[in-house]
Amino acid sequence: MFSLPKTATIIEVGPRDGLQNEAKTVKTEDKLAFIHALQTAGLSEMELTSFVSPKWVPQMADARDIVAGTKKFGRQLVLTPNERGITSALEAGVDSIAIFVGVSNSFNEKNINKSTAQAMENLRPLIEKAKQDGIFVRACISTAFYCPFEGAVNPQDTIDLCRQFVDWGVDELSVADTIGMANPQESHELFSRLKKQFPDILIAAHFHDTRRMALANAYAALLAGIDRFDASAGGLGGCPFAPGATGNAATEDLVHMFHRMGVDTGVDLDKLFEAISLIEPHVSNSLQTGMYTLYKNRK
Amino acid sequence: MFSLPKTATIIEVGPRDGLQNEAKTVKTEDKLAFIHALQTAGLSEMELTSFVSPKWVPQMADARDIVAGTKKFGRQLVLTPNERGITSALEAGVDSIAIFVGVSNSFNEKNINKSTAQAMENLRPLIEKAKQDGIFVRACISTAFYCPFEGAVNPQDTIDLCRQFVDWGVDELSVADTIGMANPQESHELFSRLKKQFPDILIAAHFHDTRRMALANAYAALLAGIDRFDASAGGLGGCPFAPGATGNAATEDLVHMFHRMGVDTGVDLDKLFEAISLIEPHVSNSLQTGMYTLYKNRK
Numbered sequence: 001m002f003s004l005p006k007t008a009t010i011i012e013v014g015p016r017d018g019l020q021n022e023a024k025t026v027k028t029e030d031k032l033a034f035i036h037a038l039q040t041a042g043l044s045e046m047e048l049t050s051f052v053s054p055k056w057v058p059q060m061a062d063a064r065d066i067v068a069g070t071k072k073f074g075r076q077l078v079l080t081p082n083e084r085g086i087t088s089a090l091e092a093g094v095d096s097i098a099i100f101v102g103v104s105n106s107f108n109e110k111n112i113n114k115s116t117a118q119a120m121e122n123l124r125p126l127i128e129k130a131k132q133d134g135i136f137v138r139a140c141i142s143t144a145f146y147c148p149f150e151g152a153v154n155p156q157d158t159i160d161l162c163r164q165f166v167d168w169g170v171d172e173l174s175v176a177d178t179i180g181m182a183n184p185q186e187s188h189e190l191f192s193r194l195k196k197q198f199p200d201i202l203i204a205a206h207f208h209d210t211r212r213m214a215l216a217n218a219y220a221a222l223l224a225g226i227d228r229f230d231a232s233a234g235g236l237g238g239c240p241f242a243p244g245a246t247g248n249a250a251t252e253d254l255v256h257m258f259h260r261m262g263v264d265t266g267v268d269l270d271k272l273f274e275a276i277s278l279i280e281p282h283v284s285n286s287l288q289t290g291m292y293t294l295y296k297n298r299k
Numbered sequence: 300m301f302s303l304p305k306t307a308t309i310i311e312v313g314p315r316d317g318l319q320n321e322a323k324t325v326k327t328e329d330k331l332a333f334i335h336a337l338q339t340a341g342l343s344e345m346e347l348t349s350f351v352s353p354k355w356v357p358q359m360a361d362a363r364d365i366v367a368g369t370k371k372f373g374r375q376l377v378l379t380p381n382e383r384g385i386t387s388a389l390e391a392g393v394d395s396i397a398i399f400v401g402v403s404n405s406f407n408e409k410n411i412n413k414s415t416a417q418a419m420e421n422l423r424p425l426i427e428k429a430k431q432d433g434i435f436v437r438a439c440i441s442t443a444f445y446c447p448f449e450g451a452v453n454p455q456d457t458i459d460l461c462r463q464f465v466d467w468g469v470d471e472l473s474v475a476d477t478i479g480m481a482n483p484q485e486s487h488e489l490f491s492r493l494k495k496q497f498p499d500i501l502i503a504a505h506f507h508d509t510r511r512m513a514l515a516n517a518y519a520a521l522l523a524g525i526d527r528f529d530a531s532a533g534g535l536g537g538c539p540f541a542p543g544a545t546g547n548a549a550t551e552d553l554v555h556m557f558h559r560m561g562v563d564t565g566v567d568l569d570k571l572f573e574a575i576s577l578i579e580p581h582v583s584n585s586l587q588t589g590m591y592t593l594y595k596n597r598k
Binding site for chain 2: 001002004181183184185188189209210211212213214215216218219220250253256257260261262288289290291294
């Protein structure tokens with residue numbers, strides 16, 4: 001029998017990563033009800049929203065109101081792409097930010113019109129300033145395994161990028177299989193290496209279930225000693241495809257598997273289903289994760 | 300890096316396990332087209348149909364025509380619940396049969412109105428006779444992990460049942476997580492013990508994706524040295540729930556993950572998608588597995 005950590009932490013990314021590409025406009029009050037229900041379910045670390053230009057991400061135009069309307073509970077993160085975002089977030093009273101970059105050049109060029117090196121150069125002073133101000137900084141690393149434009153990413157490139165972030169003082173690395181292509185062997189290998197290289201930093205694994213490998217990858221990451229996992233309630237988001245093609249690893253599926261293996265997350269599954277039921281009517285696609293589908297059929 | 304087998308065999312169960320509970324009546328010619336397309340994709344071991352009373356399983360009423368209409372290719376199995384079934388199957392020219400039983404009493408009582416011990420007593424002479432006739436015998440073991448009526452099954456009970464089958468001369472054990480509740484730690488533990496106890500017999504792992512753990516369980520079984528996996532093209536079958544709630548582990552999702560990890564299956568994924576496209580119009584639910592959904596969106 002493989003040994004597993006006794007507990008694992010879920011970083012709930014549904015309200016931010018899950019809703020940012022949603023086609024329907026979700027009202028602020030509906031987002032807040034969702035966030036509060038997620039908190040009630042025990043999700044004490046959460047990406048609430050994103051301080052980005054509403055021109056680029058209209059779903060996140062209410063970032064300020066989301067922060068103002070959310071009661072303090074655990075670690076509440078907001079995504080901030082640049083200095084303006086960080087300034088707005090801090091003005092809103094935020095004390096934990098997430099910054100992001102891809103490992104591969106093409107991904108960054110398509111997304112933010114910068115090479116990886118340029119993107120990192122821009123992030124460095126922002127991170128150093130935030131750390132001076134006592135802000136918790138999470139670095140979200142996209143295309144850590146595969147890039148949609150370049151294919152396989154060299155694990156050493158991902159590790160080198162993480163090293164820079166660690167040297168600049170970030171508190172957490174969130175290492176993402178952005179397009180859901182990593183397999184469990186790759187997950188085990190990269191996360192084993194990251195744990196070894198960075199024993200003193202928080203490391204979260206971020207998987208997508210596009211090819212149904214999210215839980216297998218999470219299991220492999222657990223075996224590598226990882227005990228933090230990004231997940232999205234209802235599998236919201238990351239879904240450029242048809243209804244039914246899930247995107248982010250679903251919080252309920254991960255929590256269920258972890259609990260069945262004796263890995264406690266502190267999340268109450270029934271309350272989590274209630275939270276998902278609150279947001280489902282406001283999004284375009286029917287939510288069809290494993291556990292939530294069972295819940296709906298039980299009712 | 301964990302070491303994995305170089306190759307794995309998929310036992311395709313879609314035409315039998317996948318279609319047996321299908322609400323729509325699927326025409327014999329449509330089943331045959333599906334079977335031939337699956338063969339063309341390289342699936343050389345397959346459960347073709349079931350020689351059961353059409354009163355109980357109307358979808359399998361054409362078992363004789365299915366066998367007659369299928370060209371010989373690899374190992375072609377038919378399910379046979381009893382002596383009459385075996386006789387009919389042999390008359391139809393079959394040389395490989397699958398018999399089945401659950402580990403838990405309640406499951407057998409609900410299904411076949413017999414205790415596990417009574418069911419085994421009935422199977423013993425059938426197996427011994429089939430082996431005398433040179434027939435390949437596969438024993439399908441349901442509720443090997445969990446029973447829908449009794450809950451957790453003692454792994455030792457599953458092992459003891461397997462031991463009886465092995466003593467009676469079966470060629471293969473197909474060990475099933477019938478209701479999709481096993482977790483990867485349980486999969487790894489049970490299959491490690493089975494491999495150790497029965498090193499000289501074929502052992503197949505049969506998972507359901509109800510709670511999205513099928514691929515994680517398959518990965519754990521691979522780590523335990525298992526290299527045979529039941530799977531159903533399109534995730535057909537085992538689906539007592541709503542559209543989108545997949546049942547059997549999907550052949551395409553397993554094959555894809557295995558290939559990505561360097562475990563060859565001999566299956567051509569593109570041809571497999573074509574096979575699934577042939578059957579999809581004839582079944583009730585839209586097929587929404589990971590890989591098949593990507594295929595449909597690519598078109």
